[in-house]
Amino acid sequence: MNEPSWKHEPGPGTTLEENWLFRLRRERFRSRKSGRAHDFYLIQLSDSVNVIAVTPERKIVLVRQFRAGSQNESLETPGGLLDAGEDPITAGLRELKEETGYAGEDARVVSAVWANSSILTSRSTTVVVTNARPVAPTKLEPGEEITLELVDVDDLPRLIASGQIDHSLVVLGLLWWLAEGPLGLPGASAEA
Amino acid sequence: MNEPSWKHEPGPGTTLEENWLFRLRRERFRSRKSGRAHDFYLIQLSDSVNVIAVTPERKIVLVRQFRAGSQNESLETPGGLLDAGEDPITAGLRELKEETGYAGEDARVVSAVWANSSILTSRSTTVVVTNARPVAPTKLEPGEEITLELVDVDDLPRLIASGQIDHSLVVLGLLWWLAEGPLGLPGASAEA
Numbered sequence: 001m002n003e004p005s006w007k008h009e010p011g012p013g014t015t016l017e018e019n020w021l022f023r024l025r026r027e028r029f030r031s032r033k034s035g036r037a038h039d040f041y042l043i044q045l046s047d048s049v050n051v052i053a054v055t056p057e058r059k060i061v062l063v064r065q066f067r068a069g070s071q072n073e074s075l076e077t078p079g080g081l082l083d084a085g086e087d088p089i090t091a092g093l094r095e096l097k098e099e100t101g102y103a104g105e106d107a108r109v110v111s112a113v114w115a116n117s118s119i120l121t122s123r124s125t126t127v128v129v130t131n132a133r134p135v136a137p138t139k140l141e142p143g144e145e146i147t148l149e150l151v152d153v154d155d156l157p158r159l160i161a162s163g164q165i166d167h168s169l170v171v172l173g174l175l176w177w178l179a180e181g182p183l184g185l186p187g188a189s190a191e192a
Numbered sequence: 193m194n195e196p197s198w199k200h201e202p203g204p205g206t207t208l209e210e211n212w213l214f215r216l217r218r219e220r221f222r223s224r225k226s227g228r229a230h231d232f233y234l235i236q237l238s239d240s241v242n243v244i245a246v247t248p249e250r251k252i253v254l255v256r257q258f259r260a261g262s263q264n265e266s267l268e269t270p271g272g273l274l275d276a277g278e279d280p281i282t283a284g285l286r287e288l289k290e291e292t293g294y295a296g297e298d299a300r301v302v303s304a305v306w307a308n309s310s311i312l313t314s315r316s317t318t319v320v321v322t323n324a325r326p327v328a329p330t331k332l333e334p335g336e337e338i339t340l341e342l343v344d345v346d347d348l349p350r351l352i353a354s355g356q357i358d359h360s361l362v363v364l365g366l367l368w369w370l371a372e373g374p375l376g377l378p379g380a381s382a383e384a
Contacts, residue, residue: 004258004263004264004265005258005265006258006260006337016208016216017208017209019233021311022233022311024209024216029258029260031258033337034337036335038334040260041211041213042260042261043235045311066196066197066198066221066223067309068198068219068232068233068234068309068310069234069306069308069311069312069313070306070309070313071200072196072309073196073197074306074309111363112355112358113355113358113359113360114261114262115261115360116261116307116308116360116361117259117260117261117264117266117359118259119213119214119237119260119261120308121262122261124360142228142230143228143230145197145198145223145225157375157376157377160377161377161378163304163305166304166306166309167305167306167308167309167310168305168306168307168308168360168361169308171305171368172360172363172364172367175368175375176363176367178375179371179374182371182375183349183367183370183374184349185349185352185353186353
């Protein structure tokens with residue numbers, strides 16, 4: 001890859017908001033091509049991970065929880081933010097256990113993308129585990145209220161197409177995993 | 193669907209930042225279940241659309257542009273934010289023409305999801321058009337510097353799997369479109 005067409009301007013930029021979840025920054029970049037400067041807004045948010053946990057009965061462990069952005073109950077693969085220095089698989093297994101009490105085997109990365117590089121600095125990884133089974137009580141954070149739902153693997157396309165699963169990063173990970181074989185993506189799943 | 197498990201608290205909440213692109217809000221919700229209150233951060237951002245423009249030669253019209261979140265040159269389907277009151281297909285055709293100079297036919301919606309309902313209020317739609325061809329000069333906004341790239345439909349899985357296309361909303365739309373037939377999703381594409 002060549003160097004980026006826009007270069008960060010010298011200077012500190014501006015922090016517009018900082019809290020436990022993210023830092024909002026306005027930073028100036030200058031085009032190498034036109035020489036013109038432009039201010040970009042950046043939300044510095046930790047990387048995140050979602051886990052597709054497949055049970056021996058070919059069911060997927062999903063969580064239903066309130067999302068303020070949609071103001072509805074969102075049906076999602078369990079997941080959350082990476083702790084500092086944590087790798088996506090470790091974080092995924094931790095979040096899976098905290099949110100659902102489940103653990104699995106043979107964890108592998110399905111997909112890794114920029115969550116929304118127009119405005120967020122975070123990356124989003126999807127991990128899959130097989131032989132998922134309940135091993136511990138759940139351990140939820142303040143503000144987390146979660147209901148478990150197990151759905152058949154074969155029902156996932158219908159749940160996605162009908163909008164019953166409609167969080168972009170969750171849909172992306174599930175579609176990628178489901179499409180590995182049919183689209184010839186690397187790492188085509190043996191577990192599906 | 194039942195009513196959401198968390199209810200917006202009376203009161204105006206707090207606007208932490210407001211600019212041409214988004215409004216950042218902190219709003220308090222209260223759990224109907226536990227009675228506990230929690231402050232959620234919300235980025236109120238317009239809905240967005242991306243367009244899969246398929247040429248008669250089964251190539252896809254992509255744009256390469258700088259993204260501040262990843263600080264790299266991102267290869268994406270053309271797209272942008274909906275104007276107030278605009279529907280996704282109208283906005284998609286407008287953005288396609290502005291960014292690439294292309295127009296197409298038989299526009300239809302492939303996918304519609306919440307962009308990231310953990311923190312964003314916006315929805316993201318992917319539209320596909322067939323028989324795409326150049327019809328006009330491009331019309332770029334300040335800060336937009338875009339290079340066109342046409343890629344074969346058959347190369348898309350490789351470009352996604354290798355991370356050469358790695359913006360979540362773009363990958364989601366392309367995977368959904370590619371997987372319509374193999375996964376039996378409704379609206380399985382005749383154009384692919």
